[in-house]
Amino acid sequence: MAQEIYERAVSHILENQDRFYRLAYSYVRNRDGALDVVQNAIVKGLEKCHGLRNPDALKTWFYRIVVNESLQYLRENRRETPEEELPEQPYRESAYDRDRELYEEVLRLPEPMKTVVILHFYEDLTLKQISEITGVNLNTVKSRLYSALRRLRKDWR
């Protein structure tokens, strides 16, 4: 059983490594940091996956580790690593690109709101799954989502 979970965890990681990288990158905003986060998350995840009785929880479980590792990284490296710009033209100097500005706004959301938006819209997770990932109850996830939407709305006026 333990061995089976372990193998499932490894294949889950290999199949989704790009996703984990993007998620990590959206927090730490630099390449080396995101690589570190993914590596740490894999090590921690594999060391602990034997305790997972329910293999179906693997998906949310691993997201949780990636999010936590990203936040951990930010706490430890605050101000030390510069954020990389989005690819292409620098912010606000180009012709108006509303999607880009909106994405910038998403990245600027306070952490708990940002986590909900990214996981819900860009990783296609349900609010219930996000509540498992972030360890807060469903109502809190909803209130974070709606707070985030209220903020973002200002942007598209």
Next chain:
Amino acid sequence: MRREEWNRIKDAGKYYDAIQIPEELDEAVRRAVASVKPDRDGAEGSEAESGWEEQGKKMEQTEKMGMTEKMEKTDKIEKTGESKKAGKNEIPEKKQKRLGGRIFRYAVAAAAALLLILGIGANTSEVFAKEMGQLPVLGKLVQVLTIRSWHGTDGDYEMNLEVPQIADDGNSDEVNAEIQEIVDAYMAQAKEEFAEYKEAFFATGGTEEEWGGRTMDIYVDYDVTYQEGDILSFVLVTAKDWVSAEEERHYYNLNLAEKRALTLQELLGDDYIDLCNKSITEQIEQRIQNDENAMYFGFGDLADTEGFTTVTPETMFYLNGDGKVVIVFGEYEIAPGSMGFPEFVIG
């Protein structure tokens, strides 16, 4: 949520999808996997194994609790005769209704710029009577209802208000007045803060264009956590949202018949302080052990900071669906902000 909004956030996701995957990722992943794999069956001690088991148990329990909660809600919906079925994997019916309604009202309000509904009670307002019917938890006994519902824009402010009131023939006038005061004071304070901010913005040379019509969100809502006979437990949540999201919670635990607030002492006995302190300390230690991301001041890695010391008669709490006492601490009170409002079920 409006379709258009949904699509816009989704569309912006192309920048998320465009995050470039470095060539080194493959190698980094393989190395990380390899670093764990060797001799995991042999070298690991049995102690570590049991630690993992614990973690597994905890996750299972969490899932079970989620299920129970859902079933309870479904149960209640049926009891009140609502014919709508709560789908097994869906958001509980009650909340879905409320949130759905909130967004719908928002849309209407945004178009009308200002929407203000003042209701007096379930009997005199068709709107509220209708809404009450859709709240299964309150279905059997109409006692907490929305006295003021306001979703819309008011100058620089965006309001999302669901202000509660207890309707029980005037017995709870004091509580109602207090709620009203809290909400009014909160809004006044929020507006003052924002006005100062705006003034400072322009005083320091900011232009209208840079200001870009920014607004402040003010949010008031409530949640009934327990209601049985004359015992009522609910929380009033206020939040404002501009530089950072700040949330305040006010818990009410009432004996309606006796017109008074319940105390921890009467619920848990005379030695409630020791009982709570012991239980909370144990739970914190357990959480830290089971989840490396759990952090509490005064424990584990944060042992040298000042953390939880003792429960007092003023400590916040509420009654959950099982009627159990749940102790709540404010954000940053006993743990870093990332831990939110830490809660501890007692008993």
